[in-house]
Amino acid sequence: MVDHLANTEINSQRIASVENCFGASGQPLAVPGRVLLGEGILTKECRKKPKARIFFLFNDILVYGSIVINKRKYNSQHIIPLEDVTLEMLPDTLQMKNRWMIKTSKKSFVVSAASLTERKEWISHLEECIRHLLRKMGRQPSTEHAAPWIPDKATDICMRCMQTKFSTLTRRHHCRKCGFVVCADCSRQRFMMPRLSPKPLRVCSLCYKQLMAEKKKEAEDGQSGQITGLGTGRPRLRSLL
Structure with a gap:
């Protein structure tokens, strides 16, 4: 080229x-x-x-x-x-x-x-x-992408509760998961997203629930896999390749 x-x-x-x-x-x-x-x-x-x-x-x-x-x-x-x-x-x-x-x-x-x-x-x-x-x-195209932030001027009210109106005193915030413009009450939670930052990031209430549900499912799947592995009577091997 x-x-x-x-x-x-x-x-x-x-x-x-x-x-x-x-x-x-x-x-x-x-x-x-x-x-x-x-x-x-x-x-x-x-x-x-x-x-x-x-x-x-x-x-x-x-x-x-x-x-x-x-x-x-x-x-x-x-x-x-x-x-x-x-x-x-x-x-x-x-x-x-x-x-x-x-x-x-x-x-x-x-x-x-x-x-x-x-x-x-x-x-x-x-x-x-x-x-x-x-x-x-020798790689495939990336499939994981960060959500683009919706510009502040795109909305005058919180895009989650649809009630809080933004003003000089009521600040706009952005959910790091979906990119929505949200109010402080709708974005009180923080969640670790390692691919974006080493620190917990602000997320909206809906994304927080979804992320927690995914985390719980991953933990349950991991625990189930450990139990299944022990039941075979053979040690589970961790590949070093």
Whole structure:
């Protein structure tokens, strides 16, 4: 695909330029075999309002950040491994056109391009990089994705109780499991979701019940499996392969 560009001077210079733009706030991006394929500004749907973000597509990662001075300074660097990415086309809205969703196990979000042609180019290049990387790694596409957060302005009331009205004093919160905008009373619980964070995360009351039910079922299934294993009269072996 682009492996022949990996060790070229021009590729090294391009990657160094991106690193310089992020400065000390960014992580090093130059690693053996990595190739910078393209860059562009996309609009990312954020919690409060859509914001322009700079995106860099490499053959193994997608990097994006906030624009301080275009082509000169960026911050808030985010690095997404492409093997963890799947894409979903989205319909236009009154506010945003040429939209699609970037889904990963840790975070999912919506972006939009300035034109339909630009969206096609981004998606085409992304899909090609993902296919090439998965084939190279011998992996299947990711199936577990974090729920995208629904923007704050999408609702004026809690999406669970449908009663609490948000205001300056009544804050909006987001369930980390479903992404709904909820009030404090409907999101008092916390739950451990290791793929998202090492700490317990805020979840809404409905998701908490579902997660607890799943946890209970897993515990019961595990206990049942242990009892069944003991009944065979043979020790259960744990594979080390």
